[in-house]
Amino acid sequence: MLTEGFESKRENIRHFYAYFLTVILVLTGVASAENSSKQYSGGNPCDFIDSVEFNGTAANESVLWQTSIGPRLPGSNASAQLRQSISENLTQWSFEESSHQRENFTLTNLVGTYSPNNSTGQNVVFVAHYDSRYIGERDENETLRSQPIPGANDGASGVAVLIELGRIIPSLDLQHDVTLFFTDAEDQGKPFLENTWSYGADAWVSNLTEEYKENISAYIVVDMIGDAYLDFTRVSSTSDVLWDTVTPIAAALGMIDGEVDCQGNNGLSIYNPDPGAERGVIDDHVAAHNAGIPAINFIDLNYGENAAFFGGHWHTHNDTADKVSSESLEYIGSILELGLRTDAWVWNHSEVQHENATLNSSENEQSVNNEQSVNNEQSVGDEVRNEIQNYPWLTFFGGISIAMVLLLVVLLRWQIRD
Numbered sequence: 320m321l322t323e324g325f326e327s328k329r330e331n332i333r334h335f336y337a338y339f340l341t342v343i344l345v346l347t348g349v350a351s352a353e354n355s356s357k358q359y360s361g362g363n364p365c366d367f368i369d370s371v372e373f374n375g376t377a378a379n380e381s382v383l384w385q386t387s388i389g390p391r392l393p394g395s396n397a398s399a400q401l402r403q404s405i406s407e408n409l410t411q412w413s414f415e416e417s418s419h420q421r422e423n424f425t426l427t428n429l430v431g432t433y434s435p436n437n438s439t440g441q442n443v444v445f446v447a448h449y450d451s452r453y454i455g456e457r458d459e460n461e462t463l464r465s466q467p468i469p470g471a472n473d474g475a476s477g478v479a480v481l482i483e484l485g486r487i488i489p490s491l492d493l494q495h496d497v498t499l500f501f502t503d504a505e506d507q508g509k510p511f512l513e514n515t516w517s518y519g520a521d522a523w524v525s526n527l528t529e530e531y532k533e534n535i536s537a538y539i540v541v542d543m544i545g546d547a548y549l550d551f552t553r554v555s556s557t558s559d560v561l562w563d564t565v566t567p568i569a570a571a572l573g574m575i576d577g578e579v580d581c582q583g584n585n586g587l588s589i590y591n592p593d594p595g596a597e598r599g600v601i602d603d604h605v606a607a608h609n610a611g612i613p614a615i616n617f618i619d620l621n622y623g624e625n626a627a628f629f630g631g632h633w634h635t636h637n638d639t640a641d642k643v644s645s646e647s648l649e650y651i652g653s654i655l656e657l658g659l660r661t662d663a664w665v666w667n668h669s670e671v672q673h674e675n676a677t678l679n680s681s682e683n684e685q686s687v688n689n690e691q692s693v694n695n696e697q698s699v700g701d702e703v704r705n706e707i708q709n710y711p712w713l714t715f716f717g718g719i720s721i722a723m724v725l726l727l728v729v730l731l732r733w734q735i736r737d
């Protein structure tokens with residue numbers, strides 16, 4: 320190369336320019352094609368609100384029953400009894416169990432699928448952990464701290480919402496799949512040990528095929544949403560684009576202060592949609608988010624009247640059924656049902672079928688947004704590592720592009736020296 324004449328150097332420069340431009344054009348083209356087909360565009364919630372059937376009282380009965388069978392620890396009889404009850408209650412769903420060994424216990428995930436005949440193949444996944452916590456480390460009474468807690472809000476509330484929703488879904492005439500994912504061993508974590516939580520959700524997500532993941536248009540976790548003093552914000556490691564679909568639904572239901580509901584009344588301050596109010600939490604949504612799946616989590620982090628974040632009855636023996644209200648369960652259940660009725664969580668149907676193959680540019684866009692509001696729990700190093708893990712294709716071409724620029728600079732320098 321060094322001995323080549325000036326003309327051939329110019330030729331090389333032209334070739335590099337052409338290659339560089341092609342890479343950029345291909346990237347831009349793929350990105351815009353992906354974005355146009357992976358957009359949410361749900362209907363107006365107020366057009367559908369009168370048909371919402373979700374029954375908070377029925378859901379609350381399930382919370383009572385779940386706590387009555389005792390702690391749902393992984394591997395326990397109560398855990399098996401709850402799984403059996405869920406599948407017996409939802410006869411139109413097909414259920415599968417999968418077990419995994421972790422620490423000194425075996426966890427069992429329960430996954431129910433409803434797939435209508437005319438399904439586009441897109442899949443909305445609702446997620447709740449059905450295990451309850453093995454200790455109540457925050458209890459005021461020291462002798463109780465090593466004992467399993469009732470888990471009425473932290474466990475039973477999310478399960479109750481999913482069961483009630485599961486009863487309604489077959490009558491909704493949906494054109495996509497719905498999955499009800501009851502995770503085990505979300506809440507067996509050791510305090511302050513990040514990697515000991517959400518074992519069940521982690522195991523499920525890491526065993527999904529690429530094709531299955533690509534078809535998940537929304538992965539929506541509900542956890543601790545039965546608090547009689549319900550209020551929640553966005554949480555870290557979630558999809559801003561997916562949260563944006565929730566705002567009009569929550570507003571229609573009168574859950575946002577400053578927004579009028581379908582009757583024209585000002586909403587209560589139950590959901591704060593401000594991205595700046597986002598809180599950091601590690602839960603069943605993180606594995607999905609890190610795998611490039613659009614995920615959000617409805618979670619009320621201050622349990623009880625005037626409770627502090629991660630305070631109140633959380634992880635204490637006061638997490639009992641009387642602290643959970645039918646009304647709160649109905650608010651959350653209604654968001655989920657209304658989201659399904661308005662098609663808020665499926666992508667535009669047109670191009671979805673034939674773009675399963677390659678990359679996730681729309682998710683890449685989300686993660687850029689997320690980086691702007693990255694919470695202080697996750698280090699910048701973790702974020703960068705996640706980006707590389709999630710988008711190896713883009714990282715690869717990013718690397719090539721940078722290399723091209725450097726080569727151009729070197730070649731231009733030779734030219735100047737000549």
Ligand SMILES: [Zn+2]
Pocket residue numbers: 452473506634
């Ligand atoms: Zn918990």
